[in-house]
Amino acid sequence: MDAIAVVLASLLALGSPVGVVVDKLAADAIRDQLVAAEALQVRVDNASTLQLLNGRLERVRIAGQGLYPVADFRINRFALESDPIDVSIGALRRGEIALDRPLQAAMHLELREADLNQFLQSAWLQQQLQALEFALPGQTAREANRYEFTNPRLALLPDNRLQLALDLQDTVSADTLPIELEVGVAIASGHQLQLLDPVLTVDGQVVPAQVLRSLLGGMQSRLSLRQLEDSGIGMRVLQFAIQDNSLDIVMFVKVEPSSPWLME
Incomplete structure (x- = not known):
């Protein structure tokens, strides 16, 4: 406006x-x-x-x-x-x-x-990803700084689905862990974003549905215009x-x- x-x-x-x-x-x-x-x-x-x-x-x-x-x-x-x-x-x-x-x-x-992928690879977004902290269970805050998200990419799929992929990189060993989320997207009542039939894979292994539901459960209520x-x-x-x-x-x-x- x-x-x-x-x-x-x-x-x-x-x-x-x-x-x-x-x-x-x-x-x-x-x-x-x-x-x-x-x-x-x-x-x-x-x-x-x-x-x-x-x-x-x-x-x-x-x-x-x-x-x-x-x-x-x-x-x-x-x-x-x-x-x-x-x-x-x-x-x-x-x-x-x-x-x-x-x-x-x-x-x-x-x-x-x-x-969209050009924006995901932009310097500004890369800085935002590097600012995120990721800690494995039992790690100290200092150890959490060794991991960062890199190489984000997006694929728009048929049937209103999309796939978001990125890598979790160990900055010390340079090892990477690929992460992919495929999900359907819909808008309910003109304002509520819905995530449908999500599938999350980490290093090629599918995350159990009940674990994924707990990860995304609290997000749905916040995705409203x-x-x-x-x-x-x-x-x-x-x-x-x-x-x-x-x-x-x-x-x-x-x-x-x-x-x-x-x-x-």
Whole structure:
């Protein structure tokens, strides 16, 4: 939703642009917030210049391909279409974002397997993995530092399943232990991520189902988009599909005027 705020701030700073000028200014403003964009189009629909100057947009449509919101993370396709938007014009001119009514939009994301694996191999994610501590039973904290997770990789499989693999490496002996998790993924009631029929193998040996259930049991309740509601963000997944080595997600997003995310 920051993209829409950037659009409004840029247009208001330049007075009252109209037509294709509005669309170009909006696209340039969003492009400046990205690391890179292979293709980006923005369409701003407005009934009048007066409405724009009063902080109202009838609709914003954004379509992009090959977008990099951060380094090494590529979104293959992105589309967003908003409902009418009302913001506080005074707050916006002070560099703040304040909504006069909730902001609502439909969003479509397509993520490719190759792009996700590029991110998994990024320097930033490698640092996060190395910061994780893994201790075998009976080991001291000092001994735990000798193990680290390396070489993460992802495979998108048919029937909405995916496989996540990585290696547990002993930094002293250089021995590695391959770990693979294959699991089905579904969205229940538009917000609850479900892990279906998981299979975990460690060094080629299947972990017993009862052990795996105990490992994943406490995770399910935390995998809900409803946790964002306390921050004034409502998200509902309308479509979730893995097909042709891509992850396709369509969702509805609602941002309340009271959301602290608007202050960041």
